[in-house]
Amino acid sequence: MNMLQILDLSVTFGGLHALRNLDFHVEEGEIVSVIGPNGAGKTTFFNMISGMVTPTSGEILFEGESLLNLDPSQVTERGIARTFQNVRLFANMTILENVMVAQHCRTHQKVFGALLQTKAFKSEEIAIREYGEEVLSFFGSRLIGYRLNQPASVLSYANRRRLEIARAMATRPRLLLLDEPVAGMNPRESAELTALIGRLRSEWGFTIVIIEHDMSVVRDVSDRVVVLDHGETIAQGSYDSVANDPKVVEAYLGRQVQDKNADEETSS
Amino acid sequence: MTATANDASTFEAPGLDWRRQIRFSAIGALSCAFIALAGMPVGLDRRSIVYPVLSLGYLSLFWVPFVLASLAGSQVVLEGMGERERDTRDLAAGALVGLGSALGLVGLMILVKNFNLRDPLVNWSPQLLELLSFNRSTTLGMLLWVVLGTTLGLLGGAMHVVPAMVRAKILTVVLSVLIVSVLQTFLTDLLEGFRLEVFTDFIYYKRGGLEILGALLVAVLAIAIPLLVAGRIKGLRARVQKMPPDERSRVNLVLLGVGAALLLVLPFFLGKIANELLANVGLFVLLALGLNIVVGLAGILDLGYVAFFAVGGYTTAVLTSPNSPGFSPELPWPVALIVVVVLTGLVGLFIGAPVIRMRGDYLAIVTLGFGEIIRLLFLSDWLSGWFGGAQGITNIPGVDVGIGTVKGTDPRSVFLLVLVFCGIAIYVSWRLEHSRLGRAWMAIREDEDVAEAMGVNTTSTKLMAFVVGAVLASFSGAIFSAKVGSIFPTSFIMLVSIIILVVVIVGGMGNIAGVIVGAVVLIGVLGGPKQPGLLQELGQFKLLIYGALLVWMMLKRPEGLVPNVRRSRELHQEEFLQDAWLKGEIDEEDPS
Amino acid sequence: MTTTHDAKLTSRVLWVDRFLTLIRITFIVVISVGLLAFVAQQINPQNPFAQWANPDATGLTAPQFKGLLVTGLAQGAMYGLIALGYSMVYGVLGFINFAHGEVFMVGAMSGMITSNKLADAGLWEDAFLLCLLFIVVTSILLSTATAVIMERVAYRPLRGAPRLIPLITSIGVSFFLQNLSVVLLGPGAKSYPTLPSWLSQKRSLVGFQIEGTKLLVLLTAAVSMAGLWFLVERTRTGKAMRAVAEDKEIAALMGIDVNRTIVKTFAVGGAMAGVAGILWGILFRSVIHTTGFLPGIKAFSAAVVGGIGNLGGAMAGGLSLGAAEATAPLVLLEPLGVDGVSQLRDAVAFAVLIFVLLVRPSGLFGERLSEDERA
Known part of the structure; x- marks a missing residue:
């Protein structure tokens, strides 16, 4: 069954087509990579799934239910979590607080629970703290121990990326959207994270969509690759078939003889 | 500051910056002349600090050369940079700044003696000249200022030389x-x-x-x-x-308990004036704690906060006073309080709902607009059948608590009542800050879009901050109403919102202790919008000082007197990172 | 694995949205019923609908209405001039300079001082237009200086600080300037000298009876607006301002001195506020230290109504806001049977602001913001 199904979707910013008549689907348990040259509309694609951008036309179905007209928080509540291309942590909150706040939509305690310190409140606090630590320990010892109560701003770049993934995991999603998870990491770190992405599926049962520029990562993790260019899907299939597709090569390298339309810059 | 960091390519200590000293002299001269023209020396001369040698009026001038000379001499010492050796040149620099400041006054004295600008500038008066001349001849006065200014500046400079x-x-x-x-x-x-x-x-x-x-x-x-x-x-x-953490927190708890008990006993040893003062401070602590939730935790700049204070006050008045013009159930205060809380909460929702999605700065102005609309409605003839218009509502009874009545004529009882509610407010703030809701507020303050993408329903979470803030303000309004015994629209002008904001910011946004300190220092010493503080002689200068303080705090110490660790991290992100790096706390990339 | 779905998902439409729709509808209903009742009363105060809305209604005569409109437009022109300052600073720095209303107050105070001095010297009545020119120039100088110093001392050090910090600072500056006026010039209202009688006479112009003062106000505003338009659209400085508003870093790379351009923006905004201050003096002949507050807020509303960052919009917003607040109490509220409507003028101005932000947050004429602010 298709977990996420996107039908004939377009997003327009004042006459500029960021996405055009896009069809896309993800099956449960799949890892799909979305690649494409800069400005191909990849981040817009994520923004649109997570409800931060409203599509101009088309339909998004998640487990058979439409995601249109939902707030980002409601999308997350339905089981889709994401990370950001330019890591956006709550820098002045502690590492533990970062993963605790991400469980907001899975918890229910309101003002009175906190004021009266009810049993339910206390057990919920303990539960989300434990789950938070569990999520953090997925990345080894880097984010736990004495780190738990340090502000996120002291973390190194790679650890910030890891914490961002942990934070997305803490929302207890079924579909995880990772926006360039290894950008800025060295080869060793990126290889390690690639392995972790595989474990995210096998151990945690997440279905994953990744935007990535690093082709070795794409090759290693993806079941299927979708190539976007100028807001349109130009190819999809296994890594090998896509990598050899002339259209894809053209999108990345340009045509031998310059086409007039190819100069059109799509900026986002 | 970062500019200096970039310029400091050499690691040698820079020499004394004479241009900086001259700039500060000019600032000193202008400040002195300005303070004199603002009328502070004359207006505040009545209040002595040390009788008979130093009055508040003279003090308003004396601090200038001293503080400026010491500021001019201070320099930012960057990591890895040697500190300049301090020597007599610093004394000379201080003296220069002091002299410059004094010259500002000397210049003013010459002008005042020879020209008459009393028409627009009300303080351009013979009294000013007399005071500046220390009641002696003008020439002698000028000489004295030169000597005094230089000495004070010298002392200010000396602050850097002495150990x-x-x-x-x-x-x-x-x-x-x-x-x-x-x-x-x-x-x-x-x-x-x-x-x-x-x-x-x-x-x-x-x-x-x-x-x-x-x-x-x-x-x-x-x-x-x-x-x-x-x-x-x-x-x-x-x-x-x-001690182990358990025991330490127990010790802290005991200390807290002792402190609270002392506070509860304190009013019985205080007279009317001190109790009245503390009751006023308490009312503002309540208001400031409420605004702290809205501004400090959730990061929503609400400039119409006084509206909730007003709604609390007016609702209490209508429900309890026999003189309420439209509807007068004459409920007892505690019963009325329940209605007040519910109603103010609803008003919070009503005001909050339309503004909550707006951008931060629009929200500020629109809440300000709401604050004014509410005051104008209470003032209007249209609704005077309910709220008495400009005449307000009078004859509001005190709070009957069984053993006695809490009312304005007995400030001790008011203070005790305020204390109880402050306790409640502190508890509420503390518990909420460390709960699911509090974390969501902080996340929104940090990055609203991301908070929403992480599943925080920003609309209802922010509304909740609005409502909790409103309810705390309504407590204050209800007590205010019972304390003063009558209520008028003029008690709820926008000024009140601003002063509460200053209290929160000076104390330290997002920090309970800071907010309390802010209220005690500012309301206690300077006084509230209408309530006199310890320095009641300040009178018309009070608001000027509030304004200057707000600007100065924002420029120099945005985290407040008692900074919240988190908040100051946010405001000094770069410096904090450097510190962490130096201490080795920041993690290096994994060794590969 | 740990995902649980026992909880009920939040509904698609939040109650807040429903509530907002309700508020919008209420606004529109009140406006339309008020208007209908007004029309009904104009046709015949005795007709049943008018009677139902307000039995004591009398309706307005055409000259009354035109009088209100002219008054409103004159004030609106003044709001428009102040609004330009808000709009320009917002365009360049992206924050609301709350203290801009006080710059206007400084202009009005300066005009009060100089005009009284001129009146004492006996020049006011004899050479009114020259005097006017003189007080406008001094007022422009003083308020420009205020705005520039304000930028240098309070705002420049805060560039790049979190968004709320400069906003709070500007509130402090505003508070400081108000009270500065109290301690330097004394509390209490101060008045302008009487205007020459030939100026206060009514003249008829395209069917309107306009008092000379209001005509003067409208003319001055038009001239200033034209000057500003020329500056922004036709000079190098204007081009630099537009470039800085679009993107500070790129502008700097293109060789534009960003700091100087920002100072110039404050200066121009201050000058406009200075002119507006004199117009206030001519219209009301009385200033007090709080004079800047309400017009400041209303001018900000005007800037929002016109679409912040949009200069023509600011003027149009000012005129419409002025017209609305002058006529709305009598046209909308009086027919609905609200007592003492003139007291609610200011409330109307705020309501307009809230209404516009609720219905069309980008203003009636659209915002002109740079990319990063839109994002």
């Missing part, structure tokens, strides 16, 4: 004399309660200020007491530090 220990001692002495002198009303009242008025009679001059002997005594005590006690306190603190 840190001496500097700390001097500052302690100066500050204690000032503080003890300012606290006169309060201390007299307090010691009378303990039948110790002998002491206050000795140190204080009856019409305000310390006697010279008293000032000397205070100075001696300020040096002696730390010497006697410091060791012991240090020892105690070290012992507490060594």
